[in-house]
Amino acid sequence: MSATTEQTAEPTGRLSTVRVLATNPVTVVSAVVLAAVVVVALLAPWVAPYGVNAVDVANALQPPSAAHWFGTDDLGRDLFSRVVVAARVSLQVAVVSVAFAFVVGVAVGVVSGYVGGVVDTVLMRVVDVMFAFPVLLLALAIVAILQPGMATTMLAIGIVYTPIFARVARASTLSVRNEPYVQVARTMGVSGRSILGRHVLPNITGPLIVQTSLSLAFAILSEAALSFLGLGIQPPAPSWGGMLFAAQGFLSQAWWMSVFPGAAIFVTVLAFNLLGDGLRDVLDPKQRTLIESRRRR
Amino acid sequence: MKRRTFVSGILLAATGAVAAGCSTGEGVDLDGDGDTGTTGGTEGATLRVAIGGEPDQLDPNKTSAYFAFQVLENVFDTLVQPDENLEMQPALAESWEVSEDQLTWTFTLRDGVTWHDGSPFTSADVVYTYRRIIDEELANAWRFSAVTDIEAPDERTVVITVSAPSPNLLSNLGGFKGLAIVQEANVTSGDIATKPIGTGPFSVSEYRSGEVIALTANPDYWGGAPEIGGVEFSFISEASTALAALRSGEIDWTDVVPPQQVAELEGDGELELGVTPSSDYWYLALNQAREPWSDVRVRQAIAYAIDRDAILQAVSYGTAEANQLAIPKDSVWFTEYSRYSLDLDTAQSLLSEAGFTGGTLDMLATSDYPETVTAAQIIASNLEPLGITVEIRQPDFSTWLDEQNSGNFDMLMMGWLGNIDPDDFYYSQHHSSGGSNAQGYANAEVDELLDAGRVETDKDVRKQTYADAATIIADECSYIYLYNPSVIQVWSPSLTGYTARADRAIRLAQVGLAD
Numbered sequence: 001m002s003a004t005t006e007q008t009a010e011p012t013g014r015l016s017t018v019r020v021l022a023t024n025p026v027t028v029v030s031a032v033v034l035a036a037v038v039v040v041a042l043l044a045p046w047v048a049p050y051g052v053n054a055v056d057v058a059n060a061l062q063p064p065s066a067a068h069w070f071g072t073d074d075l076g077r078d079l080f081s082r083v084v085v086a087a088r089v090s091l092q093v094a095v096v097s098v099a100f101a102f103v104v105g106v107a108v109g110v111v112s113g114y115v116g117g118v119v120d121t122v123l124m125r126v127v128d129v130m131f132a133f134p135v136l137l138l139a140l141a142i143v144a145i146l147q148p149g150m151a152t153t154m155l156a157i158g159i160v161y162t163p164i165f166a167r168v169a170r171a172s173t174l175s176v177r178n179e180p181y182v183q184v185a186r187t188m189g190v191s192g193r194s195i196l197g198r199h200v201l202p203n204i205t206g207p208l209i210v211q212t213s214l215s216l217a218f219a220i221l222s223e224a225a226l227s228f229l230g231l232g233i234q235p236p237a238p239s240w241g242g243m244l245f246a247a248q249g250f251l252s253q254a255w256w257m258s259v260f261p262g263a264a265i266f267v268t269v270l271a272f273n274l275l276g277d278g279l280r281d282v283l284d285p286k287q288r289t290l291i292e293s294r295r296r297r
Numbered sequence: 298m299k300r301r302t303f304v305s306g307i308l309l310a311a312t313g314a315v316a317a318g319c320s321t322g323e324g325v326d327l328d329g330d331g332d333t334g335t336t337g338g339t340e341g342a343t344l345r346v347a348i349g350g351e352p353d354q355l356d357p358n359k360t361s362a363y364f365a366f367q368v369l370e371n372v373f374d375t376l377v378q379p380d381e382n383l384e385m386q387p388a389l390a391e392s393w394e395v396s397e398d399q400l401t402w403t404f405t406l407r408d409g410v411t412w413h414d415g416s417p418f419t420s421a422d423v424v425y426t427y428r429r430i431i432d433e434e435l436a437n438a439w440r441f442s443a444v445t446d447i448e449a450p451d452e453r454t455v456v457i458t459v460s461a462p463s464p465n466l467l468s469n470l471g472g473f474k475g476l477a478i479v480q481e482a483n484v485t486s487g488d489i490a491t492k493p494i495g496t497g498p499f500s501v502s503e504y505r506s507g508e509v510i511a512l513t514a515n516p517d518y519w520g521g522a523p524e525i526g527g528v529e530f531s532f533i534s535e536a537s538t539a540l541a542a543l544r545s546g547e548i549d550w551t552d553v554v555p556p557q558q559v560a561e562l563e564g565d566g567e568l569e570l571g572v573t574p575s576s577d578y579w580y581l582a583l584n585q586a587r588e589p590w591s592d593v594r595v596r597q598a599i600a601y602a603i604d605r606d607a608i609l610q611a612v613s614y615g616t617a618e619a620n621q622l623a624i625p626k627d628s629v630w631f632t633e634y635s636r637y638s639l640d641l642d643t644a645q646s647l648l649s650e651a652g653f654t655g656g657t658l659d660m661l662a663t664s665d666y667p668e669t670v671t672a673a674q675i676i677a678s679n680l681e682p683l684g685i686t687v688e689i690r691q692p693d694f695s696t697w698l699d700e701q702n703s704g705n706f707d708m709l710m711m712g713w714l715g716n717i718d719p720d721d722f723y724y725s726q727h728h729s730s731g732g733s734n735a736q737g738y739a740n741a742e743v744d745e746l747l748d749a750g751r752v753e754t755d756k757d758v759r760k761q762t763y764a765d766a767a768t769i770i771a772d773e774c775s776y777i778y779l780y781n782p783s784v785i786q787v788w789s790p791s792l793t794g795y796t797a798r799a800d801r802a803i804r805l806a807q808v809g810l811a812d
Contacts, residue, residue, distance in 0.1 A: 057607035057676040074557070075611055075674055148690075230664040235689050236674040249555050249667070251537055 006081075019150065020282045027278025030271040037268055043090040048081035053236045061254045071256035073246060079256060082238040083264050089239050090268070093154050093232075094219035098212060100158030105165025110196055112166065113173030124170070127163040135160050136219075136225055139203035143231040153232045157222045161215050168211045171202035206283030210276050222264050240265045311656060321508050331630030333769065341514070341526035342810040343794065346803075347533040347551040348669055354490040357477040357810065359442035361800070363714070366474050367552075368530050370802050373495035374468050376404060376423065376455075383628075383717050384466040389418070389478060389496065389519075390455070398539055399462035399754055404455040410519045412480050413500035420449035426478045427457075437476060437726065438731060440469040443751070462753040464759060465718040468501040472717045473800065480738065484802050498523045498806035507532070524794075524809045536788045543789060549810065550788040550795070552803075555667075556614045562787055571786045571797030572616055577714035578623045578722075579612075579668070581676075582736040584706055596774035598647040599708075601640045603679045609780050610677060612668040613637060617780040623713075623722040625781040629797070630719045632764040634771055644683060655684030661706035665694035669710045672779075676708075701735045709735075712782070715800055719763040720751055727770050 021027050038117055050068075064071040070079035083282035112123040130138070142156040176182060177200065185195050224241030226232030233239035240261040247257035352365035357373050369451040371515035378388040385443070390404040424447050431441050443466070446458040447673060457464065470476055481496040491504050498520060499512035511527040531548065533539040539553035554562070562570045583590040583599065588595060622634045658680065662669035670691050677728050691698065700706055716722050723732040728747045729739035746766035753759040770777060775797070786797045793809040 042473065053674070053678050053681075055607065055675050057610045057675070059602075059609065095440065148692075192663060230691055234691065235670060236677050249536065250557060 009289065017282050021278060024265070024278050024281065026274050027281075030274035030278065033271040034275060037087055038091065040084055041099040042089045044085045044088040048078075048084045050078035052081050052082040052085045052238055053077065054081075061250065061257075063254075064256055070114065070260040073243070073257050074250060074254075079243075079260055082208050082243060083260050084241070086238040086243065087264065087268070088239050089150070089233055089237065090220050090223055090265075093150065093157065093223045094216050097154045097157035097223075098161060098215045100154065100206070101161035101165050101215065102212060104202075106169040109166040109169025109171075110173050110204070111198060114177050114196055114200060116194070123166070127164075127166045130159075130251060131138070131167075132161040137220065139222060139226060140229070140231060141224060144248035145171065148231045148234060150233055150237075151227055153223055156226070157165075157219050160222065164215065165208070165211060168207050169204060173200055173205050174198050176203050210283055211274055212279045213276035213279055217269045217276065220265065220269055220272070302543075328680075341524055343527045343529055344525050344550065344808065344810055345512075345529045345531065345548045345804060346520075346805075347531050347539050347548045349532070349534050349553045351532045352510070355493045355504070355510075356484075356489045357474045357493070357759075358437070358479060359490075360429055361436055361475070364532075365509075367803050368501075368512070369474045369477065369493070369495075371499045371512060371805050372497045372501055373474050373479070374497050374509065375474060375476050375478065377467050379468070379514070379717060379800060381796065383800060385471055389423070393467075393523070400459055402457045402459070402466060403595055404457070406453045406455065407519055408453060410496055411517055413515060414480075414497055417623065418478075418496050419452045420455045421452075422449075422478050422480060423455045424449045426476075429479070429484065430476070436646060440476065462754050463752065464754050464756075465720045465751065468575045469496075470722070472721070473715050473802070477593040480773045490576060492731065499528060502527070507752055514604075518806065520677075520806055523806050526806070528805055533605045540787070543787060548788070549792050550786065552786045554785045554787050555786060556604065556616045556783075557618050558611070559614060559785060567790070568786050569790055569792070571784070571788070571795075573784045574618055574625055574627055575784045575799050575801060576625055576628065576716050577709065577712055577801075578625070578716070578781050579712040579779045580623070581708055581710050581779065582776050583708050584704060585737040585775075586704055587707060589651065590658070590700070592653070593652045593773050594651040595653055596777070597646040598651070598653075598683065599680065599685075600637045600774050600777045601644040601647070602683055603676055603777070605637070605779060606639075606674045606749065607675050607679075609673050613780065613782060615805045616783040616785060617738040618783075619779075622771055622780050623716070623778055624719060630722075630763060631761055632760075632767055634768060634773065640684060648683060652673065657686045657688055659707040660687050660689045661700055661709040662689055662691045663694050663697040664734060665689045665697070668710070672710055684765050687746065704735065704737070710779075717800065719759075719781050720747075723747055723766055723770065724751070727766070727775050731780075736775060738770075738773070740769060741777075742774075743769050750777065782785055 054077060056072070058076060060074050060076040061070055062068055062072040062076075068078050068080065070083060073079055073082070108123055108127070112120045131190045139156040142151050142159060146152045146155070182195060182199050185199055202263065223232055224244065225242030227239040228245045230245065233242055234240060241263035244258055245252070247261070248258050298486055335730075348364055348367050350364045352360065352368055353362045354360050355365060355369060357365070357369045376388060376390040377385040377393075380386045381680045387407075389407055389410060394403045395402055406418070406423070412418055420645060425443065427447050429435070431438050441481055443459045443461055443463045444457055445460050448456045450456060457466070464471075477495065479489060479496050483489045488494075496519070498515055498518045500515050501510065502513040503509065503511040504795050508531070510530040512530070514523040516522040516527050531554055533542065533551065536553050536555050536558065539548070539551040540558070542548045559572060562568060581603070583596050585591045592717070596625045605619055609617055613802070620626070621637055622632055624630045624632065660673045660676065662673040664670065670689065673687065673689045675690060680687055683812045701709060713722075713726070724747050726732040727734060727738050727743055729744050743766050744776055750759055750762040750766065753762055770776065782802050784799065788795060791811040793811060795805070795808045798804070
């Protein structure tokens with residue numbers, strides 16, 4: 001069942017996706033946390049009490065205090081401001097790169113799964129080749145070829161996660177394409193493009209939404225890793241990974257330099273993952289049936 | 298002088314580690330391999346040293362990596378060598394004479410010196426080495442630019458003829474181990490890169506790539522057999538790993554110590570800390586082949602706009618010495634100069650005079666030297682009020698070198714180290730035909746002064762010549778000089794007789810190791 005049409009006509013006691021989701025406290029909490037992160041990221045310029053690149057060496061390495069909630073780094077910059085602004089950077093990179101991976105990956109996967117034959121074989125072997133590379137290694141190679149920077153980071157992460165979406169979309173398409181309603185549409189002479197757009201795509205969104213949530217988590221981690229290695233977001237622009245790298249040399253003097261950016265990554269990634277799990281429970285038909293039968297009792 | 302070539306911190310952290318640190322310290326017999334045919338009989342403990350990375354090769358004439366020289370300092374000898382005040386003292390040459398006209402230098406070699414393989418060291422080895430550096434145009438060939446002839450009239454005499462008086466010949470021949478005398482057979486066999494044979498206090502007995510370089514004491518060393526039995530060099534790029542290894546007794550010495558740790562280590566009674574002002578210097582250079590940096594007023598504006606105190610504090614935590622010229626305070630060649638101070642009004646008026654209205658500045662830093670990235674971020678915030686947007690790049694050091702050499706930068710920050718003679722500090726960087734003049738500086742008066750300094754034998758006149766040249770260089774911002782850093786090393790109290798030297802040479806011939 002598609003997530004989008006759920007609300008309208010379900011007289012047989014099936015629950016709306018949102019309502020099922022709301023019954024899982026873990027999902028609710030992670031959604032709230034994520035909403036908070038997104039709001040903070042969007043309002044970053046207003047939330048941050050200090051300039052993100054306001055160097056003040058005289059006040060370097062100050063522990064957390066009322067003036068500097070998260071303390072200051074080795075250049076005297078306010079860590080709270082930097083963590084907040086970095087949230088914006090991280091989310092931006094994650095959303096853009098996953099959107100890229102989603103669009104390209106789903107297109108490839110759906111076409112591959114629906115058309116089949118030689119097209120399927122060729123596309124899937126390409127995807128296999130991409131899968132053969134470890135995620136971070138492939139991203140590093142892409143960044144090394146292009147110049148490091150925000151756009152490159154988005155592109156690299158996007159390319160790296162494309163094959164995952166292609167696989168998920170293809171697998172779902174394969175199961176949907178033999179459904180009676182697709183067969184009927186085909187018999188009626190509906191064009192391939194129409195069938196894909198109106199019948200196949202809406203019915204494979206469940207797994208894709210779950211995959212998107214999980215990929216967002218991994219994209220944030222990848223961005224942090226790339227920035228940690230000096231190949232992602234370039235200084236002085238803040239990024240969680242870059243801040244962790246800078247904190248490395250100060251582990252014994254300034255714990256706050258690593259703890260807060262690390263916690264930000266931890267919380268955000270965990271929230272995306274838990275939300276993904278919650279969504280899977282609801283959008284996966286098997287899990288869904290289980291939950292509903294429990295409810296009815 | 299040489300540029301440090303560090304290897305990036307993170308990548309090596311996992312690989313190098315303390316593999317070598319596992320062996321117990323005392324009485325390890327390193328003489329088992331016998332690859333280099335060393336004479337045995339080593340007693341005494343093995344000193345375990347952790348350096349920041351692995352040498353690229355062990356050919357002293359070819360490498361430019363400081364990691365290699367840390368090892369080779371103890372394996373090879375030069376004709377003369379600097380003492381702790383960086384004055385040249387006898388080494389393989391026990392004495393030398395200069396002719397009346399200053400054009401002929403006659404070196405008398407020490408008698409009875411042997412190579413690690415037992416063969417005798419002669420004047421032919423010296424001639425071979427110098428001809429090799431000159432004829433193969435190795436990195437240090439420029440040090441022989443005044444040399445017209447090298448001869449060996451007998452086994453113990455080397456005669457060097459120069460085209461003009463060369464007061465800096467001794468520091469050119471012995472300033473660092475890049476000029477070490479090598480053995481022809483060792484070079485032609487190709488072994489020198491991994492199994493070098495020298496005349497120094499230790500011979501290389503084992504080299505396992507990525508793990509350890511082991512040295513064994515040379516009982517026949519001309520300077521007296523070392524007290525310790527050998528040295529093991531391991532490679533640890535990460536400071537906290539190195540310090541943990543030192544505290545736990547896995548290693549005895551390391552220089553992998555970031556300046557921010559110094560304050561903490563000073564209060565640590567269980568470790569010995571050596572912080573010595575060095576003859577290195579760090580600078581900014583603006584690419585004069587590009588607009589608007591070709592305009593001296595724009596360069597001066599930047600020199601007035603940068604917050605030197607902030608940079609000094611953030612990169613050195615009080616361990617470095619601010620300096621607006623290259624030569625450090627402790628040197629006899631030091632010149633007082635303090636034109637620039639943080640002054641945004643002056644900077645702004647210089648920029649308006651030059652008709653500069655704002656723009657971007659491509660700042661070339663490198664992740665292999667974190668101080669460049671730190672300073673770049675401060676500079677970015679310093680230059681913002683002037684309407685200059687600093688875009689920081691931080692490639693690895695080899696890419697950095699390519700970018701520098703192809704002139705692909707607006708501004709860069711780097712350091713030079715191992716300088717002794719004033720010629721080392723200024724000639725190749727600021728002479729219009731200098732080999733390291735990547736910023737494209739050209740001033741006929743400076744050229745004249747630098748040329749004159751090379752052949753001036755009166756020390757006072759020479760000092761004044763370099764003071765004049767340096768003043769013009771700094772006035773015109775060929776380099777914007779920042780500071781002289783300190784050498785920071787830390788070792789266990791059981792290591793005796795060791796001192797941190799200003800030229801970063803790690804001399805282990807005379808040290809002892811208590812139980």
